[in-house]
Amino acid sequence: MTTVAEVLNRKGHTVAATLPSESVATAARLLTEKRIGALVVRDRRGKLVGILSERDIVRAVATQGPDALDLAVEDLMTKEVKTCRPADTIKDLMQMMTLRRHRHVPVCDDAGDLVGVMSIGDAVKARLDEQAHEVAVLKDIALVR
Numbered sequence: 001m002t003t004v005a006e007v008l009n010r011k012g013h014t015v016a017a018t019l020p021s022e023s024v025a026t027a028a029r030l031l032t033e034k035r036i037g038a039l040v041v042r043d044r045r046g047k048l049v050g051i052l053s054e055r056d057i058v059r060a061v062a063t064q065g066p067d068a069l070d071l072a073v074e075d076l077m078t079k080e081v082k083t084c085r086p087a088d089t090i091k092d093l094m095q096m097m098t099l100r101r102h103r104h105v106p107v108c109d110d111a112g113d114l115v116g117v118m119s120i121g122d123a124v125k126a127r128l129d130e131q132a133h134e135v136a137v138l139k140d141i142a143l144v145r
Contacts, residue, residue: 020074050077
């Protein structure tokens with residue numbers, strides 16, 4: 001079973017982050033520039049304090065109009081962030097993401113330090129790779145018989 005740590009080792013541990021005091025417009029530009037769907041929000045000490053997604057921004061613009069872009073990130077971010085650990089399996093991560101309807105989950109080590117972010121796309125790709133490997137093994141076994 002593939003773990004979160006294995007996926008992070010392949011894709012990298014880079015985390016795109018913003019400060020809670022940054023404007024939503026600045027965060028939106030960073031999301032666009034990096035071609036990602038969410039930013040981790042860290043305080044000045046680097047502590048995880050929230051997550052801001054494209055969906056958060058779209059909802060705010062839909063309800064508040066263009067003025068939403070002038071808000072601070074902390075006004076829109078999700079403050080109670082569900083995280084996972086490197087040792088978690090992709091299967092367990094996908095289950096949590098599905099049940100909680102999260103598309104991005106920060107990864108924290110046992111000390112609580114942020115070590116990466118997993119997207120639903122990362123998880124799906126890992127599961128598909130895992131299943132393709134299983135199929136290849138079964139085909140090899142069938143050929144031997």
